[in-house]
Amino acid sequence: MLDRLAMVLRADPHRPAVLTATALTGRSRVRATTGDLTNLTDRYTAALARHGLAAGDTLGLAVRPGPRSLAVLLAAYHLGVRVAVLDPTAGPDVLTARLAVAEPALVLADAAAQAVAGWAGPLARRAHLALPDLTRIAPVRTVGRRLPGCAPALPASAGPPPAAFDGDGDAVIVFTSGTTSRPRAVVHTRSGLSAGMRAVTGLVGPQPDAPVLGGTFFVLVPALAAGAPVALPDRPPALLARQLTRLRPQATYLTPPQLRAVLDHSPRLTGQVFSGSAPVSAALLGRVKRAGADRAYGVYALTELFPAAAVEEADKRGYAADGDLVGRPLPGVSARVDDTGQVWLSGAGQADRYLGEPPMAEVATGDVGRLDGDRLVLAGRCKDMVLRAAENIYPGLYEPALHAPGVALAVLVGVPADDGDERLVAVVQPEPGADRARLRAALRPVLDRMGSARPDRVMFARVPLAGRSRKPDRRAAAQVAARVARDG
Template structure:
């Protein structure tokens, strides 16, 4: 797939590759095929000049777009392992992830450096306690450099000595998922598993040359560009996104369920096929998309560990009357089974090789309960603690320790259903006896601010229910109580029975 993409980019270099849309809906070319190929070559030469060699780890904190794609293509060209870093995860989590990955170099754009605190003046101003970067490897800026940012990556290095792409299989990417700040967890994909995933997406979407595709993920960009289709990055504003869809009339669109709901609220019209995933997509949402003009509307079941795994079209999903959530037929090569607890396990060519620091395992634990019915996969709810808000996976274990400030006896993060079908993230904090609620909320302000995009929607002070012989927090009971309390707030009720031995929320 990447060989085909490289060939396509160098053929007809003046053709558009990445499109952008103005606020009025006007379409402009953000990067041509030649621009992408040139930037990828420049990045590869610069990284090689910095001494990076096959097997080294490259940290990548660059916003989605042409630069990020060029960096990943350059890493593949040199046989590097790209560790994808999310500055929005908060400095404590980011620091732990960097310490585990130990990149030889971190490439970051100016925005990522400002968010993560790598720009030292900004870090001091934000009172961030960050590690010595010398322990983690040097940092270089890709793209426009602002005051306080790391030195720019030198894209002027000679390109004549660039090696051919390595042959054989090896680590390609590290993508962080769950774990804690003391023991972060990361998925390791190899070149072959990435290639299988991209080939599966290409077969599912089957993009045609020269007609635009709307989507922003790596698994959308690569197959589309390899087939000769230009890609438009989705606008953030729902109104601008609606104008973008009207102007582009894309042959294929990939948006998350929250993006779809926002676009529909802005009276967006769709064309061609629409694919959605990263969060549950019900039959009602897919039906609305088809009513808004889409020829086909697909829900895609995928995980960071295996992308994609199954897909279902709206008509089939709407006709399903059984118990659970039909997510469709397994895609070619994907195998499924359940363990003794009913948890769904998946395997296949696109499955991750291992978790960083752990032994390889062909079977991916999904955290979902599921079953196969006539070759179709039906889910029956999640068995992980993970909370899915919007299209973002939030793992409570990453953030709960930070909530245990003085005066806190116990704290958990739980997801509660929202009216729009999404989940809300709620922090349930049990104060120690005699703790003043106002003082405690003030103490929680700093750790909450450091949670980045995982900051909860609500903080409730209450006793947390316990269960089992070990008296562990009962998350299901806590989530039910939090949901009833939030409902009571909206309706002016009492919120039902108390939570825990003292009951009530403060």
């Protein structure tokens, strides 16, 4: 897939590749052509080689999404260099530990990332962004505009780039969990990465020339390889709504929190809309189609295997049994359920291993589920089980039903009780403007059907989110529920 992208970029240097946001002007503007991306990639490839990086080395990357970060990733792939992605939301202590494990030979950072690690640190921490002093970890070079106080610029190198690395090997390191003493990182190989992007191509089917909107490497590369220009989503929901309305993308990929926020601003959606990285309810997909999308998909994916399964809104809405239907595993992906109920996945696009550990034959998802014919149904996370009155309750079995009309998000959490047991609390976040009396009436028959898993209490509150993908933070939700219960 990445080799194909390199060929497509060179075939027509004048084809639009990356579009700017259209929210303010009403017209798309070309931020980078395929020729621009090719030139950037060649310059970065030659510069990294001149710096001494070669196949098997690790490159740390702290560059905002855009043409430069994409070109750096393509340059690293060309050389056989693996990339360790730096997440500024993880906190400086965690990042320091992660990079100590990854041992990058070089860190590339833009001026914004270096400001977060330096003079802008106090301001950035208010937005939950923080980076350690990168220069203490590895040599640092600046990509893009260099401001006072930044590391030296990555020197541009003229002339043809070195020959492409021909073989397999590590391509990318993505840190997912762990502690400062034992970070955990997913390692994808070049062949696995390409297989995952081929799976995206098969799912989305991008067509040439019509734009695709998304912010992840797995979305951007297949679109560009198909000859489709890409646009990065605007951050403010109001601007994103205008961007979607005016750009009219053939395909859009947004996380559930992004979708919920943008739908509150009444965008006019088009084409296919995909959402994943966190649970996607049938109610949310229904809102997407009512906003104009032709089709709306929930995508089941893990950092270890992206994408794994997908389900369209009509199928999800029509599923009446317990649990969260996430659809049929995509071609090449196999699923099984072990004796404990945990789902295991395998396929050509799966991660090779966790950093510092032996290769994995299959991926332990951490999800409890079952197979309904050839469809995968989830019951929740293994660690999220609530034990009440000696009964195991898996929240994922019942949370989909809580998404009645007017519910934006809902989770079931366990709250410790004075008798040593747990109480089950439903934390329900209403949609803006929803009438709570009507909402309680709509939830009443849902609660009646939950049987022994009926929650002890239903409370209306905003569901806390956490992490890069802004998933529901169950621990924080449980703390909110406990505080409300304590205060009466």
